[in-house]
Amino acid sequence: MYVSVINVKPLDNFKLLLTFENHENRIFDVKPYLSLGIFKELNNPNIFNTVRISFDSIEWINSADIDPEILYRDSVPA
Numbered sequence: 068m069y070v071s072v073i074n075v076k077p078l079d080n081f082k083l084l085l086t087f088e089n090h091e092n093r094i095f096d097v098k099p100y101l102s103l104g105i106f107k108e109l110n111n112p113n114i115f116n117t118v119r120i121s122f123d124s125i126e127w128i129n130s131a132d133i134d135p136e137i138l139y140r141d142s143v144p145a
Contacts, residue, residue: 071123072135077116081109083125084145085138093142095133105131 074086081097097115100106108129109115117128126132 075125092145094145095138095142
């Protein structure tokens with residue numbers, strides 16, 4: 068299912084509260100990504116908390132991003 072992310076809020080423990088264009092609120096756990104490539108930088112809470120909307124998905128200040136289909140598929144209802 069392809070739905071755009073319209074809002075993102077960083078939460079404790081490296082989780083994100085995402086709002087999708089279908090108005091669903093879902094929680095995505097970023098922890099499984101924190102040992103991979105550019106995502107390692109997100110272990111720093113100051114960088115993790117820079118998450119923002121970028122086009123139809125999310126992006127951090129270090130240019131890390133995640134496809135909205137993955138965000139939806141791998142998140143759980145809030």
